[in-house]
Structure formats: C-alpha cells, structure tokens
C-alpha cells in the first residue's frame with residue numbers, strides 16, 4: 255500500500271514554469287526578481303507593509319529577536335506548545351525562554367497567564383524583551399487580549415505564524431497580528447519552497463535591518479566593510495519562483511485542508527473518545543493539520559495505539575508537538591501554567607491532512623480508526639483478560 259504522508263508538498267504546473275523561468279534567466283544565486291516579486295505579492299495578499307524572504311522560518315524568528323536587540327541576560331516569553339525552532343531562536347540570541355501554557359480548550363497560549371507573568375516581572379523590575387505567540391495548527395492566538403496586555407508593559411509581540419498562512423482573525427491575516435510576523439515554507443507547511451521563510455512587519459526599518467543582517471551585514475562600500483555580525487539567511491531566487499507559484503494557489507490549498515478537516519469531523523461525530531478542540535474565537539483557521547484528541551478510556555485505545563495501528567497500514571500520523579517545558583534540552587527553563595499542554599500532548603494525534611490527499615485515502619484513515627475502536631471494544635468490552 256502506497257505510504258500516506260501527514261502533509262506532503264503539493265506542487266503544480268505554475269511552480270514548474272516559474273522555476274524554469276528563474277533557471278533560464280540565470281538568476282540562480284540569492285536575490286533576483288523572483289525574491290522581490292514574492293515579497294511584494296505576499297505583502298499584497300496578507301495586507302502588510304513589508305516582507306523579507308529568508309532561508310527558513312527559523313531564520314525569520316532569529317532576525318525578529320535581533321531586531322528587538324534580544325541578547326544575553328534577557329528573557330523572552332514563548333508558547334510552550336510549539337515546535338522546538340520557536341524556542342531555539344531565543345537560545346541563539348543568548349537569552350532565556352520562559353514557557354507559557356495553553357489556554358483551556360486551545361492550542362494557543364493563555365493571555366491570562368501572560369498577564370500574571372508580566373505583572374510578576376514588572377514587580378521584580380525585569381521585564382521580558384518580547385513575547386513569541388504561536389498560531390498552532392493554524393489556530394490564531396487571542397491577539398486582542400495579548401496586544402492589550404503586552405502594550406501595558408511595553409513588550410512587543412512576535413507572531414509565529416509558520417503553520418497559519420491563510421488563517422484570518424478579527425478581519426486580519428495571520429502573520430500580520432503582532433509587531434512582526436513569521437512564515438515558514440518548509441516542505442510540510444501549507445505552501446512550500448522546499449525550505450524557506452519570511453519576516454513580515456509594517457515597520458520598514460525592521461525589515462530593512464533583517465535584509466541587511468540576512469546578507470552578511472555588508473555596509474555600503476566598494477570593498478567588504480562590516481560593523482555588525484551578519485548571517486547568510488536570504489532566500490534564493492529559484493526558491494522564490496516556486497513560492498510565487500505556490501502563493502497564487504494559497505486559497506485553494508486552504509479550502510482543501512478545511513474540507514479534509516470537515517470530513518474527519520463528520521466521520522468521527524458519533525465515535526466515543528475521539529474529539530476536536532473547539533474553533534478558536536474569532537479565527538478562521540487554515541486547518542493546516544487536523545488534530546484529534548483520543549480519550550483512552552472512552553475510545554478503548556490510546557493515542558499511541560492508534561498511531562501504531564495507522565503506521566502498520568503505512569499511514570503517517572504524529573503526536574501533537576511535545577511541549578517545550580517537557581523537553582530535556584529546556585529542563586532548566588521557567589514554565590508558567592497548570593500543564594494543560596501536557597494533556598494535549600498525551601491525547602493529541604495529527605492525521606494526514608495534505609491538500610492533495612484523495613478522498614479515498616482519507617476514507618482509508620477513517621476506516622482504520624473505526625476498526626481500531628471496534629476491535630478494542632471487542633477485546634476489552636466484555637470479560638477482561640486476566641493479565642490486563
């Protein structure tokens with residue numbers, strides 16, 4: 255049976271034509287007209303003033319922190335439930351992450367806990383340099399609440415929208431809801447350039463500085479003159495061509511992922527022990543990945559049993575991100591919250607959600623989940639075996 259992946263790239267003719275155009279133009283090296291075009295088209299699509307196309311979402315997060323002069327001795331508040339790249343960039347700057355728990359029934363961080371932590375920090379006279387809020391699985395954080403709280407303490411909000419391109423909240427696009435926004439075009443994201451990212455902001459000076467640092471911090475001079483430590487973080491013109499093609503199809507990609515989400519929801523509506531988090535208030539999520547919560551008592555099998563059952567049939571499913579406060583590498587970091595994210599990690603399973611997935615393939619996934627449920631009921635429903 256052909257392997258079914260969680261979120262594989264979904265390429266079309268448009269990307270191929272643009273890529274060949276870039277190739278034939280001999281603009282192979284970093285920069286070139288497709289980079290400029292990709293940035294402008296993203297700004298137009300999302301309604302934001304400025305954008306810098308970069309080598310990855312991780313690079314965009316790093317440059318966002320450098321724009322805010324995050325350095326040794328600083329702290330940065332970060333959503334605990336996220337991919338490690340979000341938190342790693344704080345360490346790149348020599349600063350310390352402080353992890354914030356999720357809100358009840360949400361993939362995103364709890365503004366109430368952010369407020370508590372900022373009050374504590376203000377009392378001790380040492381405020382964090384920034385907050386990185388993550389729009390997990392395409393659900394947007396509550397930026398109205400976060401914006402009000404963070405403005406009171408003068409702490410800028412960076413929106414990690416790596417998973418949320420195409421989502422909207424309060425009439426605005428994901429990526430434009432904080433002081434700076436970060437996108438990723440990694441291979442598994444909603445659109446991809448194989449690898450890539452973008453930093454967004456309405457502040458031209460931040461985006462100019464990001465471009466400067468991303469191209470080895472070359473000062474204007476005929477020779478190579480440097481007053482800053484630079485990075486090699488720019489996106490290549492070839493990949494930007496692919497990105498332009500992908501971006502033109504963003505709406506249909508989002509529509510496909512939403513349809514997949516709805517079909518899963520319908521399929522599991524009557525299944526005990528399989529549930530979905532309620533939609534984030536005011537957010538039209540892109541449904542990058544469909545995530546179900548498996549209650550082992552009611553379902554009769556754990557999230558891991560289900561993952562293994564799918565894997566046996568050559569279907570890739572993944573546990574929800576393991577929270578950063580549970581990661582060995584961040585063992586020393588401060589964590590704020592009751593540990594709601596721990597529960598989401600134990601119960602959450604991401605199902606195949608690629609925008610090119612065929613209905614028949616999705617039915618295969620649903621069928622295996624149904625039989626895993628039915629099977630364990632047969633085993634456990636009547637007399638329990640002794641050794642259990």
Ligand SMILES: *Cc1c(COP(=O)(O)O)cnc(C)c1O
Pocket residue numbers: 309310311312313336337339340388414416417437438439440449450451
């Ligand atoms: C993918 C991802 C990143 C990193 O993006 P790359 O382009 O892979 O560097 C950062 N944050 C989150 C939440 C992500 O999902």
